[in-house]
Structures are given as structure tokens and as C-alpha cells.
Amino acid sequence: MQIRGLVLPLLSVLLSIGWTVNSLAQRGETDIKFRLAQSYERSGDFESALKLYQELHQKDSTNAAIAEALRRLYVQLKRYDEAIVLMQSLLLVTPNDIGLLTQLASIFALKSDEPKALEVWERAIAVDTKNEITYRLVANSMTQSRLFDRAIAIYARGRSALGNSTLFTSDIAYLYSMMMNYREATREYLNLIRQNPNQLGYVQSRIAMYTGREGGLELTTHVVEEAVNNDPGNVQLHQLLAWLYMEARHFDKAYYVYKLIDAKSNASGNELYNFAERALREKAYTTAAKTFQDVIQLYPKFPHRAQAKFGYARTLEEADAAIDTLKLFGDKNPFGEKSDEEAKPRFSNAIIAYDDIIREFPSTEIAARSLLRIAILKQEKFFDLDGARSSLEILQRDYARFPSIANEARLRLGDVFFILGDLQKAESQYQMVAGKGPLINEHQERATVRLAELRYFQGLFPEALEKLKALTANPLSNATNDALSLQLFIQENMKPNDAALREFAKADLRKRQNKLSEALKYFESLVQTYPNTDIVDETLMNIGDILTQMKRYGEAIATYEKMLKDFPQSIALERTLMKMGEVYERGLYDKTKAIGSYEQLLKLYPNSIYVNEARKRIREMRGDNI
Template identity: 35%
Template sequence: MKIKIIKLFLITFIINFAFAQTQDELNLLRLAQSFERAGEYERALKIYEELYNNNPTNRVYLEAIVRLNTQTKNYDRAIKLAQSWLSSHPDDIDMMARLGDVNFKAGNEKEAIEIWDKIVKTYRNNPGIYRMVADYLIQNRLYDKAIQYLTTAQKIAGVPELYSFEIAMLYEFTMRFDKAVEEYIKILRRTPSMIPSVKSRMSSYINRSDVLKQILPILESEAKVSKSNIGILDLYTWVLMEAKDYQKALEIQTQLDKVTYANGEVLLNFARDLFNQGIYHIALKAYASIIENYPNSKILAEAKFGAIRSNEEMLRLRFNTIENPDSIFYSELRKVESDYLKISNEYPGTKYEAEALFRLGLIKLDFYFDLDQAQRYFEEVEKKFMLSHGKDAVLKLAEVFTLKGDLESAREKYLYLMKLKNFPDTLRVKFLLAQLDYYEGNFNAAIKTLEEISKFTSSDFSNDAIELILKIQSNRFPSEENLKKMALAELKIKQKRFTEAISLLETIISTCSNCPITDDAIFTVSKTYEMLKKFDKAIEYLEILLNGHPESIYADDALMEKGKIYQKLGKNELAIDAYTKLISQFPNSIFVNEARKRIRELRGELQ
């Protein structure tokens, strides 16, 4: 019995002793790893060597010693350790590859290449070995050699897309984007669903014109072969969009819609993207294709509405760039209005009726400044579609009331919106309420609201609020009367009552020539005359501002406007003179880059 107890005691002692040794060794390993992570390589190396001396068969310790000797550029020591290990472990391929790595870093490039070549030659039928060795080549920026190994691995495996992501990356490193795309094509041929990963990899350089020239012919050729591969067609469309070849992109999307039996869904998504990017003419074609080819589709209503919206947006672009819209323009606009009325009747009680009526209100407001008709449409939306589109309609109604001069009704609409639960545009409405107080001369109330808005520094309205606060505070003295005239004049301008606005502004200028508000009034009256196309009077007041108030914060604005007016009148030399003065006198102005561009345009230096 005693003997058994003694044996049990001895066994327990031995196990505990061994465990203690193992735990101590593990603690030392963790300490070494901690030093290594902290960059204290000498301290880490000392512990690793102690561990290795106590356990010379432990490859983890050896690898750490080789690694740290390489890190500290003690290449001879690292090479000797690796060679010693390989003499007794000749099949340790990774250590052999690491030996090549150390030799290369030590400047023994020929020896390194020979070692790596020997490995892949020995294991010529194993693609994984090529991949492992290629990693060391990549670490040493031997990209072409790595590509050679990886493409050989593809052939050995009989899998064309094997390691294609890695090969594509190496081609990208070496600026051979055409070759990179060929590798991505291999991936998409086998797995079209990898398109998000491919796009993600290419996104960093796809906007470069030189790259587009390299890869477009390759994708065009591939698309002719892979006519039903959704990954290839999607990639080709994406690249065409970056190259701004929108018509060709539409053709490919039409093809993609057919091969996926999408019944117009692919085209609809493409049309939406085009519309959101402002490419309205091609969006219109996409919508029209859906209407023509899928007349019974569930997406027909959206396609019809999208086509009308595209036409409207194209007219808006023209409206903002032409001086006097002609009868042809208004004929096209009436066609859009007719189409909105038609779709509102075709889909009563739906979002299409609501949006059509709302768009009609916007057209009456923005194109015709027909406040009564705009009000009628917005009120109809408010009445029939309050839950879905009513908030936008109420917001526009408040604007219409402001333009009509009915500020009290406008205020009621804004306050109504403020009471709505989860209304998303609270700051916008608060700012508009502060503007109403400003127009009415209630400056203290305006400032109180504006200060609340200014606290939301991430909002665009915060800057607008601060700007209006400064305007009020800077111009209230010596009397608020001129500021009230100024605020009222700004309201008159918004209401297109330009003559009344000019009268108020010229009163400020004539009665208070040295007041802080005067330069603001001069610049504003100049802009108002420009709206009336009375360019001589506009220039006259800009000269008054520049000569009489050279220190004004509007001085650079004045030079910019002066140049634009002269450019509009075809007086290019005078325009160039104004832009040149702006650049020389106000080198830090936000208008400097635009002024330089306009000078180059006028001199014919820009195509």
C-alpha cells in the first residue's frame, strides 16, 4: 500500500513539474512575442534563443530567430540557422523559401532566385508551392517573377482563374491594367457573382482616362464572346459609364436585361442611376425602351413617370442657361405638363398622381412664376396625399405665400410642419421662420431662432444662420430703419418686384452713404439691375462699390460680377481686365480659380 502511495506521489510530482516547465516556457514565448510586437527585437531575440537552446527541435522558435535576425539585418546568422535546420529537415519547404528570402535581403539575389526556382522545380506539380514561394517574391517586390510563378500554377492546376486576384493585384502594382482586367475576366467567366469584389478592386483607378483606354477594348471584345455572362456585362457597363459612353452602356444593359429575363427591371435600375447622375437624355431612352418593349410590365408606371421627369429636367437645364426661352421651349414644356396630367389621370390615388401634381406645381412656380396655379396644385397634393407627399406640398405652399406677400399664412404653414412628429427638415423650417422675422423687421426674434440653428454645426443651415446673424448685428446701427429697408428689398427681389426693391436700396444708398449697410445695398442693387438686364446700371453701381468702398467684403464679388457682365456683353478685353484685377488684388478670394478659368476661355486657351 505504501509503495502504491509513493508511486502515485511520484507520478503527480512529475506531471506537476512537467506542467510547470511547460507553463514557464509558454510564458517566455508570450513575453518574446510581446517584445517583438513592440519592436524590441534584441530583447525578443534573446528569449527566443534561450527557448531554442532548451528545445532545438522546436521549429517555431527557430523560425522566430531567423525572422528577427533578418529583421535586424544579421543576415549571416539567419542564413546559417536556416541552413543548419535544412540539413536535418530537407523537406521543410517553407524554411527553404525563407532561406531564399534572407539571401535576397542580404544582397545574394542570384542565390535567392536559385533557391526559389529549385523549390518550384522540385514540386512542379503542386500549385500551392508556387503560391507560397510567390508570397516571398511579392514581399521583395519581385512582381514579374511572382506573376510567372502564379500563372504557371494556373496552368498546372488547369484552373485559369486560380490566383487571378493575386495576379491582377501584381499587374496593378506594375501599372499593367489591361493584364489585370484579363485576370478579372477569368474570375467572372467562372463566377459572375464575384462582380462586387472585382469592382471594389478596380475602383481606385477606374476613373483614369489612360486606364480606360487600356481596358475598354478588352472588355468590348470579351462582351462579344460572353454575351450571357452577367458579371462581364455588368463590368463592361460600369467601365463604359466611367468613360462617359452612356449610349453604349445602355445597349449593354439592354442586352443584360434580355439574358436575365428581367422584363425591364435591369433597364429600370439603370435608368434610375442615369437620372440620379443627371444623364437625363440617356435615362429618357432607357425609360422609353421599357415603355415600348414591356407594355404589360408592373414597372410601366414608373417608366412613364421617369420619362416625363427626364424631359422636365432637360428643360430645366436649358431654362437655366438661356436668356429668353422661345416658343419651341414652351411648347416642349406644355407637352411635359400634358404628360403629367395624363399620368395623374391614368393612375389616380397612387404616388404617381401625387408626384405628377406636385411636379406641375413646381413647373408653374419655377418656369412661369404663376403663384395662383402653383398654389392650386400644391393644395391639391396637401388635401389628397397628406400622408405621403403632403409635407413637401405644405413646404412649397409656405414659399408661395411668402412670394405673394402673405407672410402670416406662410408662418402658419411652417409652424404646422414644426408640430409634425418626426419631421425631417426641422432646421430648414426654423431658418425659414427666422427669415420671415427678418423680412418683417423682427430682428431680435430672428436672432433668437438663428442662434438655436447655429448650434447644429454639422448642418448647412448652421452657416446660413451665422451669416444672417452677422448681417443683422453688423447693420442695426446707427438705426434699424435701413436694415428694415434692406430686408424688405430682399423680400421684394424674391417676389420679383424688382422696381420696388431698387427704390428701397437706392434710398439706403442716398441717405446713408457711410453706413455699414451701404456696400451691401450697392452690390444688391447692381445684381437687381442685372436681373432686369439693365447692364449699364449694374456696371455703374459696381464701379461705385469698387471706387467708393474698396475695403468692402463685396469687392471681389463686384469684380467677378463685372467680368461676367462684360463677358456676357461680348466685351472680352474688359472682362479679362476685371478678372485680372480680381486675381491680383484678392489672391485669396474664392473666385480666383474661376477667374483664371474664364481668362483662359476668353483667350482661347481652353478647348
């Protein structure tokens, strides 16, 4: 009895140990086979991997890892029917597993059986129609099957079923943009902004991905305009619209939007000021001027008022700056404006604007900069030398604590004295800037060039050359080119004597002083008096240039032609041909003759520095599509 009583528990313990050992052994074998199958799969031996997975699945059809591996392999080997059977068998156990259902649907899609796939996706949705995750899983599965339009429809259904029109906004927008449906994508992104205004930056970055595409910017702008009209109180929508206008360089439209933004966001002019600065940088002068003016007038206590006013004045000034890159006729472009009178009112406004700054912010650096600009405008645009002189003298007197501006003023004042014919005073100004020590800054170098030029105009050629020596030694200086060309000109024309050069310098002085008629007489007299000197070709060119500046284009052309004919060896001929082309093109508006001159330049001087410009102009006039 006692033994029997012991045997039974012992037996049961032994059986239990045996079962456990067996079970552990089986599990160990399963693990080994599973790992082996995985390594087959990794090495690309899918058939061997499949056999093992099938065997393991047969033994344990409830193991999710094995089932998943088997599904993966079936799909990999395109054995879609077997994959479907597998998924269906799994679904028998858990019929409402949305993950399994979406996988099954994807396999039908892979098999190109879209109706079946849709049926299964519908089953998945039916499992839990009130859950956001359901729609997300189904739509993701459809997206993976690259059925983007269906995925969008599912998201939309989800919104409606859950009664939340803001759900899935980012997902839907992204899908629309992928499908290049920019209109709908933008609408969704606008929803995102409405939900969360802080998303403006994100939305802008997403929209930027398609505004560069064909039609993308126009479509997007149209949609945002509609949105702004329907919701005029939404500042972020206005900001987005302004950004789109600026992308399209419609600064005029952006201006109105920024006015609204500034008002609605209580920015007190900050938004407008930043916009004006950008418009100025982008050379949208009209808009920039208007915006700066708004800031000044609407926000009298704007913290950067001085800068806004200076920005306004600069805008007025720069709007008129016609750039002549070749500078064939010096700093003054004889074709830039139809008449100086046309440009004057704009420059006058700029002067008024600068004056205003000086009055409101006296003794400041910005006032000094404004005064300098006034002096420059008076000197260069109005030829009001007394006015320029007066401004520059005030600068010297009242603003000496801004050395860079003061030095610039001195140089300019020297120039004014020079043009007024007071060479002594001019020299004194230049000398003050140049100093007596080594040349260490640009102002000093420019002043030294001016001093050398003064010596040249006075006929003191050796002294001029001496001054130039210091400048030509420094190849990095901006003044070196001017110095070198004057040095070369003097050296070449001093021999055998400097009589002709002296006469030339006198004429050149008048030309520089803008006394064109006088200069013309001097140059013409030089041609008569010294017809056989080397300087005659340069003289003829100067005559042609003066005639061009006097807008006597026909006579200018005749002079240039005489030069071509009489001085075929002159080094100035290529420049002369270029000038002829420009007079024909921009003065006489004769395209045929202009092209002829440029062609002649290409033919005779194929290595000239002007060939690229000549080619470009010919092609522009021909209307070539280059």
C-alpha cells in the first residue's frame, strides 16, 4: 500500500519530466529549423527556406512568426494563390484581424485581382468602422499597392464615418501631391493651417516641393486666393498667399497682402518693413518705395524709422540706375535716358527723401550717408556743382567722426573743384586724403590717381609718372588699372616731344570738366596742328565720343569711320568699332548697320575683349533663341 502510494506520484513526476524534455526538444528543433530557414532566405535560397517554413507551419499553424515568414516567401516567389490560402486559414482563427485582412487584400492586388482586393479591404473596414486606425491601416495597405486614389477615398470615408473633417489631412495632402493633383493637395494643406496655424512653415515647405513644377505655382496661388477670400481673417493664409506672390515675383500683389497682414497681426510696420527690404533686394523698386512710404507714414514710431526712410530714398534713386556695363563712353551713358529731364523728377524725389532723413535724424551716421547721396546726385545727375560742393562741405564740417564717409566726401569735393576749374583746391582735397605715408586704403589710392591726373592735365608729365609709380606697384589695388593706362598713355606720347600731348591734356581736361564744346574745339585744333603724331587716333576717338555725348550721332559715326580709314594700325580700333555698333544700335536705332559694325569687329579683331559682347548683341538683334 505504501509502495503503491509512492509509485503513482513518482510515475506522474517521471511522465511530467519526460513530457517537458520532449517538449523542450521539439521547441529546440523548431527554433533551429526556423533559424536555418531564415538563413536560407537571407542567402536567396528561397525554395529551401520555403520548404522549412511550410514544414514548421504544418507542425504549428498558430505560430505567427512562422506564418508571417511563410506569407513573405509566397509573395517573394509570386505564389500568390498559396499565400491567399495561408491568409484565409489564419483568418479562420481570427476573422476580425484587420492586419491579416489588409495583408490578404494586398496579395489580391499583387495578383492583379483588384475586385477581390477591394472586397477584402471592405471586410477590414467593416470590422471597426468607428476606429481611426482601421482607415489608416487600409489606406496604408492601398498606398503600398500604389492605389493612391483609392487610399484617398478611404481616408475621406474615415473622416465622414468619424465625423471629423480634419482627420488625415496631412496624409491626403501628401497623396494628392504625389499624384500631381496640386489643387487638391493645396486644399488639404490649407486645412492643416486652419487646424494648426503653427504649421504654416511646414505647409510652405511641402507646397514648395511642387510650386516649381509646371503649372504648380499658378494652381496653388489660385486655390490659396480662393481660401483667403472665404476666410479673410486668417493671417496665416494671407502669409502663404504673399509668399506665393513673391515666388512668382508679383510684388505688387504681395504688397496688398502684406498691408493686411501687418494690420491683422498688429505688427506695427515690422511685416511691411521686412517686405520692403526684400522687395528692394529683389529690385522691385516701385513696390519697395510704396511699402517703405507706408511704414514711414502709417507708423511714425516705428523703431527702424531712419532705416526705413533711407531704404525709401535709396529705392527712388536705384530705380533709375541704368547700368552700362561696358562704359564705352565713360561713366556717363549717352544712351541711358532719353533725356536728363525725364530722370530729374525721380532723383529730385530721392533728394527730398534724403533731406527728410537729415532733418529728422541729424548728426547720425544715416544722416551722413544721406548727405553724401545728395551730393552724388547733385554732382552726377543734376550737374549742380555748387549744390554738391555745399553738401560735401557740410559733411566735412559736421560729420568728420565718420571717417570713411568723410574721406569719400573729400574725394568728391576734390572732383567738384576740379570740374569747377579750381585745380588748386582740388589738389588740396586729394592731398588730404592721400596723406604723406604709404597707401594703405582704397581712398588713399584713388586720391593718388587723382593727383597724378592733375599733374597730367597741368602738363607736368614726369611728376604724374612719379605719382603713378607707387600705384602700379600694387597689382591688388583697384586703382592699378587706371594708373597703368594713364602711365602708358603718357609714356607713349611724350616722344619725340610732349607738345601734342600737352594740347591733348588741355582738351581732355575740358572734356572731363564736361565742357564738351570747348573740348571739341581743342581736339579738332590738335588734329589740324599735329596731323602726323601718334596721338591723332586717340584724338579722333575723343571727338567721336564727344559728338556721341552731344547726340550728334551722324557726325560721330563719320569721325569713327575716318579713324578706321586713316589709322588702320591704331590699337583703339576695336573699341571704335564697338562704339560705332553701339551708336548705330542705341543712338540711331539702325540694327543692320549695328550688326555690320559688330561683325566687322569680329572679323578684324577675333581676339578682342569685346567679341563676346559683340556676338551677344548681334544675336539679340537677330532674335536668336540663345
